[in-house]
Amino acid sequence: xxxxxxxxxxxxxxxxxxxxxxxxxxxxxxxxxxxxxxxxxxxxxxxxxxxxxxxxxxxxxxxxxxxxxxxxxxxxxxxxxxxxxxxxxxxxxxxxxxxxxxxxxxxxxxxxxxxxxxxxxxxxxxxxxxxxxxxxxxxxxxxxxxxxxxxxxxxxxxxxxxxxxxxxxxxxxxxxxxxxxxxxxxxxxxxxxxxxxx
Numbered sequence: 001x002x003x004x005x006x007x008x009x010x011x012x013x014x015x016x017x018x019x020x021x022x023x024x025x026x027x028x029x030x031x032x033x034x035x036x037x038x039x040x041x042x043x044x045x046x047x048x049x050x051x052x053x054x055x056x057x058x059x060x061x062x063x064x065x066x067x068x069x070x071x072x073x074x075x076x077x078x079x080x081x082x083x084x085x086x087x088x089x090x091x092x093x094x095x096x097x098x099x100x101x102x103x104x105x106x107x108x109x110x111x112x113x114x115x116x117x118x119x120x121x122x123x124x125x126x127x128x129x130x131x132x133x134x135x136x137x138x139x140x141x142x143x144x145x146x147x148x149x150x151x152x153x154x155x156x157x158x159x160x161x162x163x164x165x166x167x168x169x170x171x172x173x174x175x176x177x178x179x180x181x182x183x184x185x186x187x188x189x190x191x192x193x194x195x196x197x198x
Contacts, residue, residue, distance in 0.1 A: 064131040067193050069139045071124040074188035076143030078117045084151070086110070116191060123194055143188075149181035 064072075089106050092098045098106075128136055157175030162168050176182045 061130065061132040064128070064135055068124065068127050068131065069135055070187075070193045071120050072128065072136045073139040073143040073146075074191065075117065075120045075124055076140040077147045077185050077188045078113060078120065080144045080147040082110075082113050082117065084147075085113070116188075119191060119194065120188075143185075146181040146185045150176075150179060150185040153179035153182050 089110055092106055093103055154172070154176055157172050157179075161171035161175060
């Protein structure tokens, strides 16, 4: 830590007086006496007190509550879902072979996903400005990781289940239920943890 104490002032040397040719002090003697008086006053001035500078630690930010952490998790999960689905959705919408009904379903899914993302963002953004971002960063990374893992698990299940028939959906549902990542990601479907929009 820097030493902020005032520098020590050196003691002046006593001035040498020359005898004047006339009794008493001549002009040179008076000047020397005045110089000595000024130097003595400077030496006698009190030294500036040492400054004890202490760096105050910034106050710890409050921890985010469960709803805020969940909103960040779901924002990440929904964003990853939209990023994955948008290219194929655009391709299907531009394909003349896609029926009007299929296009309507795709458009509705995109609109619902975008609306969910915007609702979570409206809750999350103003509440995340003045809290510890550590847990929020972890939740964001977990949301994206869980979505990606749930896709892998779902594809694995789909390959192990019958391709068609009534058993297909039952088999997939039963298989997906064994995936913890799939369960966590799907808790963002309803956004029930958010306050009801007015």
